[in-house]
Amino acid sequence: MGGHTYYSFSIEPEKLLKIGYVLHRNKANKKMMPTYQRLLIKKTRLKAIQEFVEDGGFFPNSIIININADGRSLKFDQAANQEDNHISRIGILHLPKKYRSAYIIDGQHRLYGYADSEYKSKNCIPVVAFVNLDRKEQVQLFMQINENQKPVPKNLRNTLNSDLLWNSDKLKMSKSRL
Template sequence: MSAKDIKRLQEWDIIFFSDSTIQYYSELVKHLGTCSRYQLLGNLLANTEIKKMQNKVLAIKGKMGGHEYYEFSIEPEKLLKIGYVLHRNEANKNMMPTYQRIIKRKRLKEVQSFINDGGYFPNSIIISIDSGGRKLQFDESPTKLDDSISKIGVLHLPKRYHSAYIIDGQHRLYGYSDSEYANTNSIPIVAFVDLDRSEQLKLFMDINENQKSVSKTLRITLNSDMLWDSPNQNERRDAIRSKIAQMCGEEQSS
């Protein structure tokens, strides 16, 4: 498809799946099985309202690292509907920078079996909520502590597909897909609001920097995205070199 044709399709609100996009979803099905539908729906129906979705959660509002955030618990099925994972793939290159690798099927099966056997993960899933340019509604409770900057209340989540980027915890979240516990368990969430993609990438790297699961190769490619607009010319030059090598190795059109 030429650039002009793709632009024309976008003007008519027609979604075009290139060969690389079809290959991405084919691979996704191999790895995720039926729960790959959440990524597909997030792509096809981005910003579409999910009718009748219960979107209110009890939450604590706080500040950390210069950002406001919310802590709450939610049923996995609800987060799966609004969640989206920025997989590093040519199919998602229009949403760069992306930073997640596709879950391995073996690993996902292990997590699903663990959950179905009554296991649980007490650590929080980290997300960034896309507000769509509108301030999130937070009904603050009159109950408060004078010496605390934290607030408690009711948070109204967006009732839209593709409105919550999963920064950390995709294995734990997708492990609940098709599980009997998807609607009967609740999982802890730390939610930032409208984090820039570069900030999401940095947070992902900060969380995973010392974990064995993040390979040196992935850290280098993620670093190229983070340094792309660096004010330091040497860092930008390193980012360009890494990006050229990555494109030559991954893209058919390179």
């Protein structure tokens, strides 16, 4: 994608949390510049995500990571009987078993929202993993994602929520549409 090697897969949040690292913009990471993640991971947001997940919610959009790997620590076993004329391959990706080998470029709150959840080992989350992007490319990717995302206007959210709750069995929720 974009001339870069990448993998698309799903994984239990607990496993990604063990190897993931958020490259925050702080003095501790100054020697690793350029860095890109905002310093604050909002505890209230993490708690809200945990509650959302524990109520059966899920996120179908991918966490974006960069895997720092040498030739031995990242291995892809391609499945047999695949057609040669396709550019995608199916198989098993063996991730490095080392903390800080996966830098979380986008989705830090979604991932860390699972940290204290009973679903951290029961759910799978989608991931797009680039391999060995240099820091400048990680910063550019972070900026592209965050500059081009547009929040849904509150008026549209209210209208859609009203439509969803119109026939709710819970009287209080169905009345909220009025």
